[in-house]
Amino acid sequence: MSQDHYCVLGNPVEHSRSPWIHARFAELTGQTLHYGRQRIELGQFAAGIAALQAEGYKGCNITVPFKFEAAELAQHRSPRAQLAGAANVLSLRADGLHADNTDGIGLVKDIEDNAGRPLAGEDVLLIGAGGASAGVLGPLLEARPARLVVVNRTHSKAVDLVARHQALADRCGCRLEAPAIEALDGHYGVVINATASSLSGAEVPVPASVLRPGSLALDMMYGPAAQGFLNWAAAHGAQGRDGLGMLVEQAAEAFALWRGVRPPSAQVLAELRALL
Secondary structure, three states, rough: OOOEEEEEEEEEOOOOOOHHHHHHHHHHOOEEEEEEEEEEOOOHHHHHHHHHHHHOOOEEEEEEOOOHHHHHOOOOOOOHHHOOOOEEEEEEEOOOEEEEOHHHHHHHHHOOOOOOOOOOOEEEEOOOHHHHHHHHHHHHHOOOOOOEEEEEEHHHHHHHHHHHHHHHHHHHHHHEEEOOOOHHOOOOEEEOOOOHHHHHHHOOOOOOOHHEEEEEEEEEHHHHHHHHHHHHHHHHHEEEOOHHHHHHHHHHHHHHHHOOOOOHHHHHHHHHHHHH
């Protein structure tokens, strides 16, 4: 390979805007690289990574549904990937796979910097307990909200995720809870949908009573997949936001890990919104 190669891995992956984002980052920072898409069939993740290693790839972003597998497969895990048990970034190095998770830092940066909503002292509701939630819970806690509630259709998964993060919550002075969805009460300043309900067109899995006028309601999906959640938020007086900002910010963190230079994420986000 005459230039460094990277890609995004997932299933589905055809919709991903990551190739455009990383190409723009490279252009703006003077880096020479190629970034593509790779669809991996279920049960073939390890074989897919081995093929990339054999071809000399330098790194990849991991999306649905392989984030847990990526963390398990890696020989080296950053503290945030270790805590999450999930990885969205792999660096393919001579001494093996290095896993990291930039989802949470990307989400927090989008909420606080791009949306202008400080999380400190806030009441936050995180919907879902899969790989997406696992990746963002640690950085959300480090932003020091007053209270962070995790709910999931399968209650035990939320309980397990909260238990793994309880020590961090205590250090950050945050009340961390995992009630059953039917026991969910009160309203929240920030509501984050980390479930796949948007992809499948399913209804939002929590009651509208969790919102208050002016709440920020963010869906980690973007484009048409997020529209149902955004419509729900708007119908109940909340400020809807899709996951495009999070996508760009987590990509910027990954790019900095791989290339040692930080791209202008705010500029690229503005360009991408205009493009879409």
